[in-house]
Amino acid sequence: MLQVRDAVSGGRAIVDALIANGVDTVFGLPGAQTYPLFDALALSAGHIRTYSARHEQASGYMAFGYARSTGRPGVFSVVPGPGVLNAGAALITALGCCAPVLLITGNIPSTFEGRGRGHLHEIPDQLGLLLRMTKWSARIERVEDAPALVGEAFRQMLTGRPGPVALEMAWDSMAETAIVDPLGATALPEPAEPDMAAVTAAVRLLASARRPMIMTGSGAQHAADEVRALAALLDAPVTALRGGRGIVAESEPLGLSSAVAHRLYRDTDVVLGIGTRLELPTMRWAGMMTYHERLPGGRKLVRIDIDPEEMVRLKADAPVVADAKVGAWALIAAIGNLSPQMAKRDGATIRAEIAAAKAAVEAEIIKVQPEVDYLRAIRSALPDDGFFLTELCQAGFASYFAWEARQPRTYVSEGYQGTLGYGFPTALGVKVANPDRKVVAVCGDGGFMFGVQELATAVQEGIAVVAVVFDNGAYGNVRRDQRVRFEGRFIASELRNPDFQKLAEAFGVEAHSVASPSELAAVLPMAFAAEGPVLIHVAVPPDGEASPWPFIHPAP
Secondary structure (H helix, E strand, O other), X not given: OXXXXXXXXXXXXXXXXXXHOOOOEEEXXXXXXXXXXXXXXXXXXXXXXXXXXXXXXXXXXXXXXXXXXXXXXXXXXXXXXXXXXXXXXXXXXXXXXXXXXXXXXXXXXXXXXXXXXXXXXXXXXXXXXXXXXXXXXXXXXXXXXXXXXXXXXHHHHHOOOOOOEEEEEEHHHHHOEEOOOOOOOOOOOOOOOOOHHHHHHHHHHHHOOOOEEEEEOHHHHHHHHHHHHHHHHXXXXXXXXXXXXXXXXXXXXXXXXXXXXXXXXXXXXXXXXXXXXXXXXXXXXXXXXXXXXXXXXXXXXXXXXXXXOHHHHOEOOEEEEOOHHHHHHHHHHHHHHHHHHOOOOOHXXXXXXXXXXXXXXXXXXXXXXXXXXXXXXXXXXXXXXXXXXXXXOHHHHHHHHHOOOOOOOOEEOOHHHOOOOOHHHHHHHHHHHOXXXXXXXXXXXXXXXXXXXXXXXXHHHOOOOEEEEEEOOEOHHHHHHHHHHOOOOOOOOEOOOOOHHHHHHHOOOEEEEEOOHHHHHHHHHHHHHOOOOEEEEEEOOOOOOOOOHHHHOOOO
């Protein structure tokens, strides 16, 4: 007997396609143009949990945190126009961090498009704007087109270099109904094998190296086993600035903080970059104001990157266009064939050099106080698989070199966008994606106030994140620069803050106030054991923090 299918709305067709592609979580803030979508989410509550927020930007950051901590798509929905613009910071953060995030939004009624009549939430060429903020964006014109375009969004988001994508659908079209043919889950192609001539050239260069060094980025987070194996074969230390942290823990013999890597870099003759833009040697260590087409200093560069455009942006002596996992395995296999030709490197001597460099750097970074002691108090209390979110504050910046990430994806950074205020709302998404793991967001007073309203979200949705808010009464970096570089002419950098403990309690959040690393260490176990969100206010004297920048932008 022929089964008769019911007509569904555009919103329902989108939700059904999300479910078909394995989505079980959506973040969002509904509005008139997306009512059909959110109604479909309500009807599908048994398959998808929808988390609300108090600001569109937070919805985007929550999806970003979900994606950044798992590698799986983070999905969110906000209204068009101002809603999309409010979420723009989260989209470009996802773009900078290669995080698979899907935005679903509406648009003005189709009969009003292009007429400039000023319909609710109208902005000129919203799709054109989205195309410039994402890896790929498209418009769903008809209800029947929804399954295919949602599927294409997943393909674009997850193949090649991951990144954010967006779909828009006009207000009236999303409410229309039609018979829709479901397509099931989107089939993703297997990563292509790298060109073997390129692999051979890369291995020959690595085989001849005296002191190779491996640098990893976000693109290598899923290839930790392969990176470790390569490091052992090459006797090569491994380092990262942000995105590649935790692939090799810095407590391991071949794991380096960026500060230790800088000390050893002077003797490095070949760099192997895996899934990274190589910001350390091309911008941090060589001056951010100078553009480099090749690795500075005459060192040889081998790159594994899935994005062929990366080989144009920074030319490699041996480029291998491949997924990090696939490319690294190809190198490992080829090294086995070339082992008799490998340069003779004394692994014990190399490890002794690394240990000596770590000790020398430790004697220097311990002076970055009180940030380092606060970070170590948090590290002692946070389980190895717990998540640490940096935020843009003095402790967050110090974490670039003074925090030990012990597992992949557990150091969740803002990437090169440097988006102030991303930390706390992103932490909410991280916790939603990883409910059985501890999550701590280290925030400055300025950045935390960008998303303070999401304390209400944490309480309402039962998201047990620990926020450590450092309160120095200023945008600390700006104030330091104004004092040091502009003769103390302070402008728009000093902050009059609320009583953070009382503010948190007003939201129904457990709160504490501390003034030393030892006091923080005493409170953290209780905070991590709590069933709901916790805020810990850390009082820091104005100008009472050492500058972390000599270790982030060290002198050549």
